[in-house]
Amino acid sequence: MISSIHTINILLPIFYFATLVVYFYDFLKGEVKLVNVKRVFLFITLFLHLVYIVMRTIAFDHPPITNVFEIFTILAITISFSYFLVELVSDIRGTGPFIIILPLIFQLISSLFIQDLTEVKEVLRSNLLGIHVISALLGYSGFTISAVYGFLYLVLYKDIKLNKFGLIFNRLPNLEVLERLSLYSAIIGFIALTIAIIIGVIWLPVAFPKFSYLDPKLIGTLLVWLLYAIGITSKVLGNWRGKRLVTLSIAGFMVAILSTILSNFLAQSFHSFY
C-alpha cells in the first residue's frame, strides 16, 4: 500500500496539471465539445485524490491533517471539489483554469515535501481537532474561491471600462455573476471559519494549557474573520457592492495566506506543527 501511496503522490500533481491544460485549452478555444471532456478530467483527478487520502489515513493511522504539507493536499481536494460543485450547479464556464491552478500549486508543494508520518503528537489525536481542521479548511477553500472570482471580477471590470474585448471578455461570465459567486463562496467560507474558531476556542484550553490569546495565528485568524464579517454585513445592508466588496475579499484572502505562512514557518505559535 505504501508504494501505491507514493505512486499516487507523484501522479496527483500530474493529473492536476493535465486537468489544468484541458481547462486552459477550452478557455482559449471555447469549443463546445470540450465541456464534458474537462469535467471528466476533473472528476478522475478528484477520485484519485480521494483514494489517496483514504489510503494515507489507513496506512499511517491518522487523517492527513497534522502538518502543513498534509493539510495542503486536503486544501487542494476541497478547493477542486468546491469548484466541481460550482460548475455543476451554476453551469458557468470559463473560470476553471483560474481555480484549478490553485489545487495544482497546493498539491505540488504537498507532494514534494510530505512524509510518511506514523508518529503523531498525542495532542493532535482528537475528534474535535478533525472537525476543527476540516471546517477551517472549508473556510479557507471558500475564501480562496471567493478571492479568485473577486480577482476575475476586477479584471473583467477593468477590461470593459477600457474597451478591451479580448478572451477575458468573451469567455468569463458577466460581472453580476462573478460578484455573486465571490459573495456566496465568501459566506460559505465565513460560516465554516466561524465553526472552526468556536471549536478551537473550546478545545484550546483543554489541549494546550500554556497557550496565549495573543498567539499570532489566533490574531491573524480573528483579523480574517473580522474582514469577512465587515464585508458580508455591509453587502447585506446594501452599502457596499461590486469592486469594493471583491477587493475586500481579495484582501481577506491575502491576510489569511499571510497569517498561515507567518504562524507556520516564522513565528513561534502552538499552531506550528511542522
Add this chain to the structure above:
Amino acid sequence: MNLIAISINHRTAPVELREAVYLKEDEIRPFINLAKENEIKEGLILSTCNRTEIFGIPNNNEASHEKFQKLLLNFKAAQNISEHNFQKFISRDAIRHLFSVATGIDSLLIGDNQVFKQVKDSFQVAEETNFAGYIMHRIFDAAIRTGKRAISETAISEGAVTISYAAVQLTEKIFSNLSKKSALVIGTGETGEIAAKHLSEKGIGSLAVTNRTQEKAEKLAEKLNAKVIPFDDFKESIYKFDIIISATAAPDILVRKDDVKTALKKRSNNPMILMDIAVPRDIDPATKEIDYVFYHDLDSLNIIVDQNLAKRKSEIPKVEKIIEEEIDNFWEWYNSLQAAPAIKDLRDFFEDIRNEEVEKNKNKFSSEDQEKLDIVTKRIINKILHHPTIELRKADENSNSVDAPTKIGIIRDLFGINSKKKSEKD
C-alpha cells in the same frame, strides 16, 4: 450537369444597378412563368437587396448565361447593366455558389443568417410554382443541410456584428438578468428605435423612452409597451435606470458628468450602463471615469463589431470545407443517375430477388424441373425489365435533359436501389 447560374450582387454592381434588377415578391412568379416559357424547366430565383440570382436547368443545349441575362434585363427593362455586372456559374460551380450564398459566406455581412431564410423562402416559391423538379429539389435539400451545418458546426454566425447588437452583448457582460433591469432610450429616431426594440426583445424588465418631440416617443412607447418620460426633465429621473441608451440628433452634450454622479449617488452606486450611439455624442465621455459607470460610445462598440467580423472571416475555410463535402455528396448521388450503372443496379436487384426465391423453393421441384424453373424465372425478369431498360437508354441519349436523371432517380427511389458506393458507406 447543365445547371446554369447568373448573379448580380454587392461585389459586381453598385446599389442602383442592383435595385434596377431587384425582383419584388409579386414579380417573382410572373418571372418564373416567363422562364418556363423560355425553356428553363427547373430553377430558382433569389432576389434580395444585395443580390439577384437566377439558377436554371434549360431543356436544351442552346440556353446560355446570355439568355438568362437577357431574360432578366428585358423583364425589368433595366438599362446600363453590362456583361461584367454578372457573375456566371455552371454545373458544379453553380451549386458551390448557391451553397456559399446559403451559408452566408458570400454575403456583405459575413455569416448573415437572414440570407439563409431568404434562400429557403425562394425554395418555397420554386416549389409552389412547380419550378423545382426532381433534381432541383435535391439541390435545395443539400443547400439547406449545408446552411444548417455551417451554423451548428462553425462560428460563422456568432457574435454581434451590428452596433445595436454589440450594445446588447456588452450589457449582457455586465448584468446577468435583463428582466430585473430598467432601461431608458433617449431619442426615438431610427437608431433609438432599433435599440429600444432589441432591449424589448431581450426581455428588459421595464423600458422608458424620451424624445424632444413627445408624440414620437408616445408612438414608439405604445408599440413596445414602454413608459414615456418628458424630455425636459428626463435628467431628474436617470437615476432610476440601469441602462441608458442615447441616440439623439442633438448637437451638444445632453447628459453631463455631474448629472451621472448625482444619479449614481441616489442609487447608492448600483452600476449604470451608458451607451452613447449618437453622432455627435449626447453623453459626456468623461463619465467613464466614474466608478460603477460603464460608458460606451460608437467607437468602443465598433471594436466589438470588428472583432466579431474578423472572427467570422476566420471561420470561412471551415464553412468551405463543409460546402465541398456536401457538393461531393450531391455529386455522388447525381452520378448514380447515369443510365448504364442504373440499369446494371436495377438488373442486379431483380436477379438477386429471383435467385433468392429460386434457391428457397427449388427443392419443391424435381431435378429436371429445377433447370426449367431457372430458365422460366429468368425469362420473366427479362421481360419485365425490357421496356424500362430501352426507355432509360433512350432518355440518356438526350444527355443534357433532366429527363433521364429524373427518371432514374425515381426508379432508384421506388425500388430502394442506392448506388453501390453509398450503400457500402452506410
